[in-house]
Amino acid sequence: MEYDEKLARFRQAHLNPFNKQLGPRQHEQRASEEAPDFASEEALPELPPGEPEFHCAERVMDLGLSEDHFSRPVGLFLASDIQQLRQAIEECKQVILELPEHSEKQKDAVVRLIHLRLKLQELKDPNEDEPNIRVLLEHRFYKEKSKSVKQTCDKCNTIIWGLIQTWYTCTGCYYRCHSKCLNLISKPCVRSKVSHQAEYELNICPETGLDSQDYRCAECRAPISLRGVPSEARQCDYTGQYYCSHCHWNDLAIIPARVVHNWDFEPRKVSRCSMRYLALMVSRPVLRLREINPLLFNYVEELVEIRKLRQDILLMKPYFITCKEAMEARLLLQLQDRQHFVENDEMYSVQDLLDAHTGRLSCSLTETHTLFAKHIKLDCERCQAKGFVCELCREGDVLFPFDSHTSVCTECSAVFHRDCYYDNSTTCPKCARLTLRKQSLFQEPGPDVDA
DSSP states (O other), X not given: OHHHHHHHHHHHHTSOTTSOOXXXXXXXXXXXHHTGGGXXXXXXXXXXXTSOOOOHHHHHHTOOGGXXXXXXXXXXXXXXXXXXXXHHHHHHHHHHHHSOTTXXXXXXXXXXXXXXXXXXXXXXXXXXXXXXXXXXXXEEEEEOOOOOSOOBOTTTOOBOOXXXXXXXXXXXXXXXXXXXXXXXXXXXXXXXXXXXXXXXXXXXXOOOOTGGGTTBOTTTOOBXXXXXXXXXXXXXXXTOOEEOTTTOOOEEEOOHHHXXXXXOOOOXXXXXXXXXXXXXXXXXXXXXXXHXXXXXXXXXXXXXHHHHHHHHHHHHHHHHHTOHHHHHHTGGGGGGGGGGGGTOSSEEOHHHXXXXXXXXXXXXXXXXXXXXXXXXXXXOHHHHTTOBXXXXXXXXXXXXXXXXXXXXXXXXXXXXXXXXXXXXXXXOHHXXXXXXXXXXXXXXXXXXXXX
């Protein structure tokens, strides 16, 4: 009997916490209803009078989700799990309504309700049904694990609730959307356009009017108008076209055409697609300023200084390529973020022009130029041995083509003092000697005297 009493106490203390408290009559009625099913079992003894009675509201507070009470048991079907969780959520809602407002118990019950809903969402969208990688319209979507709620779906234009919703991000153009919106996407990845057509629109806001767009959004083809009926038409300053509010979020970006023509860096409103395209293109060296606007160098002093530093770096490059110490020290990696600076002096990116406008580019290039010159002229004996002596005066220190007081022959790359070169003539003496030597070699022989 002592064992039966302990078992009865255990069963009564571990009743379902979501069952409402039953009165004496309801207890008797339930006992009478369940009696035929358990006729073979012995009647459970009653608890002593001093034993505490079970209360539903207090028992819910004792539920600890850290023990994972709602994990899927082995052999239990998914439908029954979802059904039980929904029933538990409804019971928890009822408990929250019955508890005093702003009480600690009510706050704990709200926390339990949130966890129950999260468990239900996990069962509805299991991990095996949501792959980590999805490829659609050249987008490469990866499932995000962040629980941030500061993101917005680019498809439905609503907030992504990371706590309870699954969402994806394209690694190419950073397009974000819910998992339920993936199959509704109609916009291809912008990175594919950058890879196949890496060029800017260099006309300033080439507007053609709403009639050329048939009064529809240039991207999703939704009806738009300037009066906002049925949807507001928003102009993109980069393409000059009009978009709806779902495709144009009033994002701000620097317009390359305004930079190269007017040296204007004021951000303008652009569409979402243009904003992503400009963000991916900002570091690509596709602007040939001498061809687009050669007069820009006459009015922007920073560009003249940067062009001279880039030309000097190109003259230093052959020294580093043939120097073992420079290759081991990897000096050229100082410009790894601007690889085009060691290839030519004509191409610029929008980021280069922006840094030139703020003054950061000239400062960083000056430091790199000083470091390179120090290695060639002071630190490395091999690079010092590759210097030049002025063939006109044959005096002074060893000359290098990147020195500010020298002149370099474009034909033979000989180096002279600038004053000596222009005082004597504008013709390289070394090239002149080579020309005379060629003429003497190919000169026709005179007539035979004996003949």
